Amino acid sequence: MRNTLLGVLVLIVIASPATAQQSGIPPKPLPSTADSAARTIADSIALMKEFEKITTAAKPAPAAISSAQGSTNPRMMPDFSAVGDLVGDLSPKRSTQADNSRFGVREVELSVQSVVDPYFRADFFLGINDSEKISIEQAFLTTTALPAGVQAKLGRFLMPLGKQNTTHRHDLHTVEYPYVLQRFLSDDGLKGTGVTTSMVMAPFGFYQELIVGVVDHFIDTPDGLTVDKPVNRNLDGLGYSARLRSYVDISQNANIELSASAMTGKVAQPLVASFTTADNVTASAVGARQSVIGMDFTYRWKPLQQGIYRSFILQAEVMRQLNERNPTLPALSPLFDPAPGFIRGYAGPTRDYTGGYVFARWQLSQRLYLGGRYDNVQDPMAAGATLTAGSAVLEWFPSDFSKLVASYERVNQGSATGLDRLLLQAVFSVGPHKPHPF
Amino acid sequence: MNVRQWIAVVGLVVPTVMQAQLKVVTSTTDLFDIASAVGGDKVKASHIGEGFQDPHFIEAKPSFVLQLRNADVWAFVGLELEIGWMPLLLDGARNPKIQLGGSGYVDVSKAMPVIDVPRGSVDRSMGDVHPLGNPHYWLDPENGRRIAKLFLAKFSELDPKNAAEYAANEKAFETKLGAAESAWQAQLATIKGKPVVAWHTSWNYFAEYTGMRIVAYMEPKPGVPPSPSHLLQVVQAVKASGAKVIIMEPFYDRKVADLVARQTGATVLILPPSVGGVPGITSYLQLMQHDVTELSTRVK
Numbered sequence: 001m002r003n004t005l006l007g008v009l010v011l012i013v014i015a016s017p018a019t020a021q022q023s024g025i026p027p028k029p030l031p032s033t034a035d036s037a038a039r040t041i042a043d044s045i046a047l048m049k050e051f052e053k054i055t056t057a058a059k060p061a062p063a064a065i066s067s068a069q070g071s072t073n074p075r076m077m078p079d080f081s082a083v084g085d086l087v088g089d090l091s092p093k094r095s096t097q098a099d100n101s102r103f104g105v106r107e108v109e110l111s112v113q114s115v116v117d118p119y120f121r122a123d124f125f126l127g128i129n130d131s132e133k134i135s136i137e138q139a140f141l142t143t144t145a146l147p148a149g150v151q152a153k154l155g156r157f158l159m160p161l162g163k164q165n166t167t168h169r170h171d172l173h174t175v176e177y178p179y180v181l182q183r184f185l186s187d188d189g190l191k192g193t194g195v196t197t198s199m200v201m202a203p204f205g206f207y208q209e210l211i212v213g214v215v216d217h218f219i220d221t222p223d224g225l226t227v228d229k230p231v232n233r234n235l236d237g238l239g240y241s242a243r244l245r246s247y248v249d250i251s252q253n254a255n256i257e258l259s260a261s262a263m264t265g266k267v268a269q270p271l272v273a274s275f276t277t278a279d280n281v282t283a284s285a286v287g288a289r290q291s292v293i294g295m296d297f298t299y300r301w302k303p304l305q306q307g308i309y310r311s312f313i314l315q316a317e318v319m320r321q322l323n324e325r326n327p328t329l330p331a332l333s334p335l336f337d338p339a340p341g342f343i344r345g346y347a348g349p350t351r352d353y354t355g356g357y358v359f360a361r362w363q364l365s366q367r368l369y370l371g372g373r374y375d376n377v378q379d380p381m382a383a384g385a386t387l388t389a390g391s392a393v394l395e396w397f398p399s400d401f402s403k404l405v406a407s408y409e410r411v412n413q414g415s416a417t418g419l420d421r422l423l424l425q426a427v428f429s430v431g432p433h434k435p436h437p438f
Numbered sequence: 439m440n441v442r443q444w445i446a447v448v449g450l451v452v453p454t455v456m457q458a459q460l461k462v463v464t465s466t467t468d469l470f471d472i473a474s475a476v477g478g479d480k481v482k483a484s485h486i487g488e489g490f491q492d493p494h495f496i497e498a499k500p501s502f503v504l505q506l507r508n509a510d511v512w513a514f515v516g517l518e519l520e521i522g523w524m525p526l527l528l529d530g531a532r533n534p535k536i537q538l539g540g541s542g543y544v545d546v547s548k549a550m551p552v553i554d555v556p557r558g559s560v561d562r563s564m565g566d567v568h569p570l571g572n573p574h575y576w577l578d579p580e581n582g583r584r585i586a587k588l589f590l591a592k593f594s595e596l597d598p599k600n601a602a603e604y605a606a607n608e609k610a611f612e613t614k615l616g617a618a619e620s621a622w623q624a625q626l627a628t629i630k631g632k633p634v635v636a637w638h639t640s641w642n643y644f645a646e647y648t649g650m651r652i653v654a655y656m657e658p659k660p661g662v663p664p665s666p667s668h669l670l671q672v673v674q675a676v677k678a679s680g681a682k683v684i685i686m687e688p689f690y691d692r693k694v695a696d697l698v699a700r701q702t703g704a705t706v707l708i709l710p711p712s713v714g715g716v717p718g719i720t721s722y723l724q725l726m727q728h729d730v731t732e733l734s735t736r737v738k
Contacts, residue, residue, distance in 0.1 A: 118539070
């Protein structure tokens with residue numbers, strides 16, 4: 001009975017925070033100084049010898065050391081890791097997954113990461129799932145030795161557009177990306193293939209980072225659409241992006257981040273009816289300019305001493321999608337024989353859309369977090385009908401290498417009856433310890 | 439302002455610029471304090487983590503990137519203590535001097551005799567185990583000396599013209615540490631062989647130094663929060679060994695330790711593992727003095 005009581009008490013108190021204590025370290029007093037130049041050199045050499053003696057006398061540390069960019073073994077093998085992302089959909093009416101599954105392996109991500117040479121680091125992420133089989137999620141080279149604090153990234157990567165898009169889907173605090181990202185960018189994060197360059201600066205005394213990039217194209221052409229000519233045939237059809245991050249510490253325990261992003265490029269938009277163009281292409285789509293501009297805000301609170309038990313994040317992001325209304329349509333082929341009622345017209349979006357979300361997450365105990373999100377999007381996939389959703393998320397981290405999530409969501413769109421979604425997620429990884437995302 | 443005045447101003451400013459201090463950033467307050475003691479006014483030292491903060495779980499804030507981007511020296515504990523945040527900061531800093539292979543990249547663990555190196559295969563079922571060994575080595579004064587000598591060598595290498603001053607500072611540090619150690623020998627004798635409970639493996643070097651005997655850990659495995667069944671085992675271990683003290687860091691939840699204390703009659707002792715861990719502990723010497731004194735008082 002006594003043991004049972006003890007167990008119950010432990011369960012109750014285990015979720016409570018530690019008491020707070022704070023202290024600072026005063027500046028060091030100035031020490032005594034100087035000797036003659038000759039003695040300096042002699043002493044220095046002697047001391048270097050003494051240090052060498054000490055280090056050789058010390059018990060050898062095992063193998064290699066962990067490093068920022070290095071592998072953790074002396075044979076210079078890259079770091080290999082794998083992440084499993086399982087999703088269960090127990091929504092009462094039906095599965096809300098694209099493949100209608102109730103339980104599925106959403107993705108297995110394999111990664112290989114290593115330093116290439118004194119100038120580059122390489123990161124490869126392969127995604128494996130039932131629908132796409134194997135795909136190159138990300139594969140990029142990062143410079144490590146450019147002057148003036150400039151860093152370039154070449155290859156395929158998550159586009160620095162908005163706050164959450166740069167986070168791998170399995171690392172999100174929610175099961176899925178916010179709806180504004182899903183509708184304006186991509187279900188599983190917008191990736192681009194090209195180059196970005198970034199520079200860290202502090203002209204106003206706080207951290208700022210400017211990232212500019214150019215990639216092969218903005219949004220992937222949807223399956224089933226054939227464009228009259230590649231959207232990136234001309235340079236103005238490539239995807240161009242810019243992001244300015246500003247970060248300020250409010251105190252030791254709290255900070256805010258306010259950033260602005262923009263991306264533009266030509267994307268494939270549907271025609272009213274497909275036809276044969278003067279270039280003898282049967283086109284069902286035309287390239288039209290689309291841009292997304294956005295602002296994001298994050299407030300973080302994490303008391304340093306209680307940081308392993310308590311934290312809070314408030315995040316909000318708003319985006320506006322700007323669409324070209326009247327793109328130039330391709331000319332008809334003189335040989336094209338239109339069916340009765342044929343209209344040579346543009347069926348893409350003829351208005352702009354706005355969307356956003358607010359997300360908050362509170363840490364309940366060392367391993368348990370409770371979050372909630374509210375989404376509001378003018379849905380381009382539903383002619384601008386407003387989609388609203390409210391969700392609650394409970395995250396439990398048994399360790400740094402596994403996560404279990406339960407999520408309830410209520411989605412409303414137009415006059416249709418609301419949809420209740422109950423999602424479960426398990427994420428687990430093997431391989432070297434990765435840095436905690438910030 | 440006439441020409442002579444301009445010359446005078448330039449004459450004052452130029453030497454100041456030429457005598458630029460080494461910019462040293464350390465991951466912990468302990469390394470910061472020793473680096474400051476050795477570097478004196480020839481270095482400008484700062485630190486990332488605070489002494490009352492769990493060094494495993496520091497956030498990689500962008501403001502730390504600004505601290506690191508102009509650093510001449512980045513000194514860190516190593517042995518994967520900083521693995522959860524250091525890579526992001528070094529990547530963001532874009533400072534070749536403090537990258538692996540750079541002249542200012544100082545993995546302090548390289549100069550340490552490391553304990554608790556796992557033998558055989560290691561996997562995550564063992565908890566947040568450090569596969570390269572226990573990183574909390576600074577809690578042995580002998581390793582404090584090694585850290586000081588390492589800074590002496592590094593600062594002398596990067597700034598040879600001030601090597602003599604660094605040497606004098608390091609010698610002064612050793613002298614003070616030696617005097618302090620002599621003063622607490624009686625307290626060490628009190629501690630030797632006494633059973634204690636520790637929260638985490640961070641006190642293993644301190645145990646080797648003081649001779650205290652760790653009979654149980656509050657964590658069932660490194661980094662894993664105590665479970666009710668494990669706490670029952672801890673209670674049994676405390677009763678069997680007669681341990682009077684449960685040592686824990688200021689950043690852990692003491693309610694769990696209090697619960698064990700109530701069951702066993704032991705007392706919870708909050709010991710700072712780092713400089714600044716509790717108010718008033720502002721130097722490495724004070725840290726060691728405080729921890730030895732507090733422990734010897736409680737285990738009597």
